[in-house]
Amino acid sequence: MRFVFKGKILITMAAVFVLLIFLHSLNVLSPLERGIFKIFSPVQKALFGAGASFNRFVENITFKKDLNEMDLLKAQMRRLLIENAELKILAEENNLLKKELGFNRSHSYELVAARALGYNSAGDSNLILLQIENDRYHAEDLAINMPVVAEDGILVGKIAHIKDNQIYMRSIISSQSAVAAAILNKDYTTGVAEGELNYSIKMRMIPQSEKLKQGDLIVTSGLEEMMPKGLLIGTVSKVEHDPQNPFDIAYLTPLYNQKNISKLLIIKSY
């Protein structure tokens, strides 16, 4: 039997492996690991940005889009959708305020700035590795399920995992992602927006009596812990109606393009 790993090499490999696991479990390697993370994070930022730019460049060639015009229109559309959502929520809150005299609630979020450094796969979903940019906060100040939004307030994902000093975000389009959501229609239909195949979002269990149409806005309903109400998720792109099924399924188009992820904000409290 021929084998390059004989005697010394085999023992060294096994010993180093066991030693690394042992030292890691005792947190002896923590300073080294934090150091590595800190030293390489500027490189990773640059590489992540370069990867995203390369991706956009390839997309631009493939689809031959006029990106400038498209981006401008997309930005305008997003701004209008945000304004629309805010107005609808304000109108709804106004109605509530009228009903419940004296009730006043202001939304002031405590935000933690973060930056995407890379992707990581966990089972059937993709996680995004984040680094906190604000020196005032550390990973231990944050908790799992805290919402992560883009700078313009669109929900991008939730914190899925915190390991030492690393924060992993699960995007809303990712499998296993579930967000309590509401459709900004007449009835303010609530449901759960679930990520599908790291590509789109699906909202199930919508009673057939609810009237949905393409373009309806979906926001967070605020019916889950740590998630404020009114964060924009996406718009309805298709409604699947099956007469045999008492519930409809709405397919949503997320408003935030995951490929453009760079600077993000974590909502610590609200």
Added chain:
Amino acid sequence: MKFWLFYILGAIGTVLLEESFFAAIPFLKLINFSLLIVIYLSIGNKNSVLPFALASGYLLGIYSSYPFGLHLGALLIVSFLANYIYLNVLTNHRFFPVALLMVFCIFIYDIFILGAVSVLSFLKIYSKTSVWTKIVFKNIGLEVVYTIIFISLLYCLFVFLKNRISSRLLTRKKKYA
């Protein structure tokens, strides 16, 4: 010392590129470059696989959301296996058997990691993660396909360059003869 440093730096570069640059690019994000290099070094019958596998496994462990040690263990197992199969099982050391060996190693690597994650999830050491799903298998399949395409392209490029360079050298030799 220089030998170790060279491979450790190579491993750092590979992991950083894999986690941050290639991960943002549609087809390349599914290719496990660290694993490919480990297999290549193992079948090359080189001791250099040791520093490379240890450094890349350690870094992947730090950056991964999975428990520490899974990538390290998987890379070491794959390096042993690839070396053993290449030297003792494969009688033909041409492109296709080696490509097949790479596919086998990718499966072993992924199955080892997913199996370990499901065991750790079951033991409640790691948070519950759905592992054996359709999407995971689809991704493994895509990883195999993209890796085969990638190494085939590399091989074609290598053969093309080799032929071109050798033919040029031959014509030069003839000229001076």
